[in-house]
Amino acid sequence: MDMAVVELSRLQFALTAMYHFLFVPLTLGLSFMLVIMETVYVITDRPIWREITRFWGKLFGINFVLGVATGITMEFQFGTNWAYYSHYVGDIFGAPLAIEGLMAFFLEATFVGLMVFGWDKLSKRQHLLTTFMVALGTNLSAVWILIANGWMQFPTGSAFNPETMRMEIVDFMAVVFNPVAQAKFVHTVSAGYVLASVFVLGIASWYLLKGRHLEFAKRSFAVAAAFGLASSLSVVVLGDESGYALTDNQRMKLAAIEGAWHTERAPAGLSVFGVPSNEGRETRYEVKIPYVLGLISTRSLTGEVAGITPLVQEAKGRIIRGIDAYDAVETLKTDRTNVAARETFERNKADLGYAMLLKRYVADPRQADAAAIDKAAWSTVPNVPVLFWLFRGMAGLGFFFIAFFAGALYFANSRKFDRKWFLRTAVWIIPLPWIAIQFGWLIAEIGRQPWAVEGVLPTFLASSSLTVAQLWTTIIGFTVIYGILAVIEVRLMLAAIKHGPESETHLSDDATPAGAPNPFQTVAAE
Structure with missing residues (x-):
């Protein structure tokens, strides 16, 4: 396999995936923030909350369209750029993608139209239900995508079938309840909630700085502060759970993240600084917090976190056993009734993928x-x-x-919306959650290398038989098209933000009925 083709295929998929994921987390987070805002409207019957929901719903709709358009491209690439991957593991990987399309995608696509255009055609409670169904659909979509990705990280519930020479499902429920997929889902959606909270809070802060739509901005600020603090705390807690999942399922990724070349005596310390080197196979100038990594990764003071070097030695043993499995498979190709070959394969089948790593260096492992x-x-x-x-x-x-959100919630509770240094900070940090989320995806995908499917299929064997010229053509084409789409979305978003809420009426506390509670104070207090 031409490694230039493999690397360019990876580059194209990375570019399109990271671009697509600019829209997904905002969709995830804004959907449930809309549910919160519209619930307050239904409970209080305050017109201002209707306008708040409609404004953020408009931005949600713009973002949703771009997310759908760029997501469709992603699935086609498995057939065009990763044909052997699709052939070898398509029976497993295709199942959650199909369910995502049939159940989640159609659910959200159906109800998003009712949510956007049904304000004057549905009752308040009916419209709230459509908003909730949109939020449910977007998150269900993430569930199935992350089940598929989680299987690539930890391929449970599947096995190689020497009769068909492909990977097949042996336990669908094990695929669905994959512990890596579960940890990735809750961590990913929580990160999306943080991103949406920063987005809403930043725009609300801009309105406050400009002295425009003040009551609208204060209420949006309060909702984002409370939702954002809860979400950011959950991201950290669930990130810890992801680290625990790595201990059992992706030990090399965990060791690489820590720059741990050698196994430490338990409990291992957490590196906060260091200068790791792949060439020197060492990490210099390390600064560690004692015990923390051991506690995070093993939930104990006695569990060890394996280092890179001993894991490489373990991989050598698996490669040797994998060669036996590979030899047995080759025998079974010509003689499916060979009992000895079948026994050898069954004994070593878990290591077959490791033998395939050798195909990068020799034609026959x-x-x-x-x-x-x-x-x-x-x-x-x-x-x-x-x-x-x-x-x-x-x-x-x-x-x-x-x-940041702790400070925002303090200012919301104390109604101190005149702290211009904080408002400016909120505007300037809007890009940061996108950067953090892209870092997270890079960690997940780079950390899995050299595997397309961990321990099963090396990346260099998974790509299609394309040429370098074909790949550069599609990369340039995607870059141009996606660049145009990005300009369109940014202009639409900025135009909607500049215009602000559709109605300038009822956007004042003067609209509060006598004796009725002020819902902003309630939300801020909570």
Whole structure:
């Protein structure tokens, strides 16, 4: 396989995936914020909350369209750029994608039209139900996508079938309730809630700085502050759960994130600083917090966190056993009744994917020498410096958002909306959650390398037989088209924000009926 084709295929998929994921988290977060805002409207019957919901719903609609348009492209790429991947694991990977399209996508696509255009045609409670169904649909969509991605990280519930020479499902419920997928889902959607909260709070702060739509902005600020603090706390807590899942299922990724080349005596310390090197196979100038990594990863003071070097030695053993499995498969191709080959395969089938790593160095893994086995074993180590710093950037931003939303909630509760330094900060940090989320996806995908499916299918074997020229053509084409779409969306978003809420009436506390509670004070207090 031409590695230039593989790397360009990876680049194209990374570019389109990261672009698509600019829209997904905002859709996830805004959908449930709309439910909160419209619930307050239904309970209080205050017109201002209707206008708040309609305004943020308009921005949601613009973002939703771009998310759908860019998401469709992603699924086609599995057939165009990753044909062998689709052939080899399509029976498993295709199932959650099909369910996502049939159940979640049609659910949200059906109700989003009612939500946008049904304000004057549905009762308040009926419209609230449509808004909730849109939020449910967007999050169900994320569930099935992350089940598919989680299976790539931890391929449970499946096995290689020597009769068909493909991976097949043996336990669908194990695929659905994959622990890695569960941890990724709750962590990812919580990150989306943080992003939407920063987005709403930043725009509300801009209105406050400009002295426009003040009551609208204060209420939006309060909702975003409360929702954002809860979400940012959950991101950190659920990120800890993701770290625990890595201990059992992706030990090499965890070791690379920590720059841990050697296994430490339990409990391991957490590196807050270091200079890891793939070439030198060491991490210099480390600064560690004692015990923390061991507690996060093993939930104990006695559990060990394996280092990169011993994991490479473990990979060598799996490659050797995988060669036996590969030899048995080759025998079964010509003689499916060979009992000895079947027994050998069953004994070593879990390591078949490791033998396939050798195909990067020799045509037939059975002809590999010690040097090729050593190269293949070390190829299981991802880019340690990149993972090390991406993780610390993501984690640092996560803790920053907790402090930021705590401050925002304090100002909302005390009705101190005149702190211009904080309002300016809220506007300027709007891009930060997108950066943190993209860091998270890079960690997940780079950390899985060299595997398209962890321990099952190497990335270099998964791509289609394309040419470099074809790939550059599609990369340039996607870049141009997506660039145009980005300009269109940004202009639409900015125009909607500049215009503000549709109605200038009822956007004052003067509209509160005598003796009725002020819902803003209630939301801010909560």
